[in-house]
Amino acid sequence: MNLQEAIKEKINSKREEYTQFLQSVVQQPSTTGNELKAQTIVADRLKELGLEVDVWVPDFEELKKSEFFNPRRDNYENSPNVVGILKGKKNGRSLILNGHIDVVPAGDESKWTDHPYSGKVIEGKLYGRGTTDMKGGNMSTLIALETIIDLGIELKGDVIYESVIEEETGGAGTLAAIQRGYKADVALIPEPSEMKIFPKQQGSLWFEVTVEGVSAHGGTRYEGVSAIEKGWIVFQEILRLEETRNKPLRKDPLYKNNPIPIPINIGQFNGGYFPSAVPEEAKIQGRYGIAPGETITEAKEMFQSMLENLKSIDEWFEKYPVSVEWGGIHLPPGGCDDDHPMLEVLKNNYYKVEKEEPIIAGSTWATDGGLLTQAGGIPSIVFGPGTTSMAHFTDEYVDLEKMFRTAEITALSIIEWCEINE
Amino acid sequence: MNLQEAIKEKINSKREEYTQFLQSVVQQPSTTGNELKAQTIVADRLKELGLEVDVWVPDFEELKKSEFFNPRRDNYENSPNVVGILKGKKNGRSLILNGHIDVVPAGDESKWTDHPYSGKVIEGKLYGRGTTDMKGGNMSTLIALETIIDLGIELKGDVIYESVIEEETGGAGTLAAIQRGYKADVALIPEPSEMKIFPKQQGSLWFEVTVEGVSAHGGTRYEGVSAIEKGWIVFQEILRLEETRNKPLRKDPLYKNNPIPIPINIGQFNGGYFPSAVPEEAKIQGRYGIAPGETITEAKEMFQSMLENLKSIDEWFEKYPVSVEWGGIHLPPGGCDDDHPMLEVLKNNYYKVEKEEPIIAGSTWATDGGLLTQAGGIPSIVFGPGTTSMAHFTDEYVDLEKMFRTAEITALSIIEWCEINE
Structure with missing residues (x-):
């Protein structure tokens, strides 16, 4: 069995477990200021995987030093950032997997078919505010990482998994992670691109x-x-x-x-x-x-x-x-050079899994990629499973099949980028 | 000295006192739900005048029985109605003086030159939310009544002074007064007509x-x-x-x-x-x-x-x-017949004081006159001192000179309508 088949099989064997875990995260209404419970669930999972886990409350005074900071509140109590690090064994190319845990408000709850934080699965779709934007995306990168660990693969470069606060209302979470010193050669952000690759983000x-x-x-x-x-x-x-x-x-x-x-x-x-x-x-x-x-x-x-x-x-x-x-x-807007090597890695692995060329486009929205690029000097690429049109929308859902396939492409890309330590 | 001169002189001798009393009422921000303090001040004054005073909290269940009721809240605690009755000595024509104590919110307070509830007097104008709409008007009818009492005049017909709640947000106060049985041959409402006479109100x-x-x-x-x-x-x-x-x-x-x-x-x-x-x-x-x-x-x-x-x-x-x-x-819209005798009384006394014909027009706004007319069967006429354009406006004021002249016309009209009991 080749690597791709091993990854696919491993992911498939844990579909039920991953779905339940995503439900538990979606069931936390982690709007701005209310991220603590969801972040705790994520941090616990990262610890179980054996990662070095860093949980901290962003420091308002420190954030204020950055020209990119535009505060909405003056403290982040109950809104910790979570970072898990899979240390590479040699000095290989490093990678940040960045995703935000905060969700926009549910809007008029009476318009939702089920409760906005139900996490219900119906015909392969998992419903709830924040499923597509972007807890389903965060799940795809987490599955990729977990699969690499499950398969006993050791990487040369570091993988830094960032679950940040407040992307929807200001970007303080990613800015705090940059200030804390988390750097990598490239960042992958699984915002809802519908499995398109976005080398530029507005x-x-x-x-x-x-x-x-x-x-x-x-x-x-x-x-x-x-x-x-x-x-x-x-x-x-x-x-x-x-x-x-x-x-x-x-x-x-x-x-x-x-x-x-x-x-x-x-x-x-x-x-x-x-x-x-x-x-x-x-x-x-x-x-x-x-x-x-x-x-x-x-x-x-x-x-x-x-x-x-x-x-x-x-x-x-x-x-x-x-x-x-x-x-x-x-x-700010973000992105990577047109010839950034990670773009090739993603395209190749997309083709391996999907058997067709990926769509390369510009993002229709801002992401924390702008901060990573401009404040952190880290080229960033968006690639995620969520449906763009469902973001911030009533009856928001993520398609589980796409989430698992994105995880497969992401696992292959992480391995190709960071390289196996034989 | 004739009656008109005596009334004018009496009012003039108490201008300072009336101004201070109006200030004390204006300084109570009697928005919907907050009428108690202002109503207590009014009730105390009516008691000092020796009127029969009725203070009661409108009954929600009773109000609900009326087709004209359109509730904004489900109880009137802290929002009593106040009625003072000057009993006539014989069965003369009776009169209701109806005015609301509630005021609309002050809006953006920073736009006001002084505090919205200052009650400051500058160049003959008394400033504050509710001065023109309609505490200054209520003051003009109170002065008229007080002057008649001061001069020791006994009337044949009853004068019913109503200080009601909630005109600005629904009309529950006047409706409650009608339900409590207060009736008269005509009602005079000193809403801010700029001393025009409004026989019809939209x-x-x-x-x-x-x-x-x-x-x-x-x-x-x-x-x-x-x-x-x-x-x-x-x-x-x-x-x-x-x-x-x-x-x-x-x-x-x-x-x-x-x-x-x-x-x-x-x-x-x-x-x-x-x-x-x-x-x-x-x-x-x-x-x-x-x-x-x-x-x-x-x-x-x-x-x-x-x-x-x-x-x-x-x-x-x-x-x-x-x-x-x-x-x-x-x-509902309100008013009186085109040939209602109170219209003639008002016109004549207006001419006596102002030495010119009054302007007769239709009101540009609704008043409790509609309820008096349609729910109470009481013809109603609007005549008051306030400036229409200042109602609900920043830096609202009432012109004190006009208020005193309106009081004079009103005193003469009450006496002509209810007749002196010789």
Whole structure:
């Protein structure tokens, strides 16, 4: 039996066990600030595998020293990072497997078929918030690692398994892992790429725009100015900016099948405080995609100039200029060189398992890869089993078959990259 | 000295005292649920005047029996109604002086020049939330009553002074006063009419419309449907409905100088829950003006048919119909007959004090007059000192000079209506 067959057989023999373990992780609603229980389960598993395990609470003061830090909270109590290290036997090429444990909120729970944290398996799909983004992905890399250990394979290079907090709301977890000194020759991030390989990942910033109106009694609303109506003008200009920013990327082969390569998503629009008063303030919150190769500063300047131009559309904005705050997610774009050797390794092993060429594309969202690349100097590649369209979505699921096949490709790639210590 | 001179002189001699008393009432932030302290101050004053005073907590179960009840809460603890009765000596014509003690929230406090509940007097204006709407109005009727008592005038008919809760959020206070049996031949409501006389008052309903979208990750927002964008279509149709509904009223002489006689004010627009998720729900809340003579049922049907027509504008609404809830303010339109004798009384006494004809118009907002008229069978007229445009507004104030002149006109009108018992 060759190595590939051995890996496949080993994984298949433990499908039930892996599924149950993933369920136990999914059943922890590990939204920002609530990661402790899920992280404890992961850390215990890594310890059972015999890895060196490092569990620590990120230090706010230390994080503050980094230009990439954009805090959402001022302490990380109950939100530890977990890192497990499989030490290589010689100085082989090293690898980080990076995945976040935090999940976005479940949204309107009544729209879910089952409870959002059920972990139910139906027809090969495991359901729950965070299954696709990205506990199923983390599971695929964990299975890869566990399989290598199960098969008694010793590697030359180190494999560093990172289960980090807070990717969804800022990136503090990965930044803390970089600051703690975890480095490798390349990082693999199993975000939900649908088994596509993403050598480039866009960045993402969260914005909050404030639009002013003038309040009045609703019965004489013509004496006020609605911040909601003015906010709609801003909304449309944001969409126009998205169009402008995406034009050049439409020619990029990595984004050829993508209708909006770097989207600006307006996720929240909140205006007014009382039904019978004219709203005097509206807040527009969203995420702003940053093109690979663009800096955060350049992207912010472009947004700011759109806001300044508003006064040429409506003189209201001359007297009441619109302001923007950048808070929450603040992830630079990331990636690796086009000819990075890990890309070849992944492509080859993908072909071995899938019997077809992989799709190479640019990511439709930001990942911690931007921090790994820009703050850590570690080239990063995204490759994961989750379904992109299910991320942040009602009835989110991960396809277990794809998760196991991703694990197989990942195990083969780890072995090829880090090399067997004969 | 004639009666008018005596009234004017008496009021003028107590301007300082009345101003301080009004300040003490304004300094109580009597928003819905927090009316107790302000009501206690009012009740104490009525007792000092020697009135029969009735202080009671409205009974939820009793209120529920009325078709006009539209609850916002399920108990009225800490929100008592206060009624003071000046008994007439013979069976003369009776009068209700009705005013609400509750105020709308202050909004963004940082926009106020002084604290929203300062009660500061600057250049003849007394500032604070609720001064114009309608504690200054309540003060003008209280001064009128107190002046009649000060002058030792005995009336033939009863005067019933009502300080009610919850006009701004539903009308439960006035409804409870009607249910408790307080009746009169006519009601005078000193809402902020700027000393205009309003023989007709529009009704007002609060609505909450729910618009659905489909969530997705913000990075692939094209895979979702934004409830905010769909909500904007609904927003525009609501404004179109307003246009349709106001056309016939533009010919009504009572509304001749009013750009939007019965406005639909969209006070709140809230969509989405997360910056980097496509918003799956938006809620639009507002107040819906009801034309004098229109029933609440007719008005609701017109709104409903606008919502049903949405599918002809965007087929999205075929699959995801928009729903409406009617909650909060639920006030029918009110008023009196065109030839009601109290109108003549008010007009005559207005002329005596102001030396010019009063402006007769239709109210730009709903008042408790609708409940008095429709639930109580009591014709109602609005006449008050407050500035309409300052109601629900930052830096709300009442002009003290106008308040005292309104008190003078009101005292003369009470005496003419209820008649002196010689």
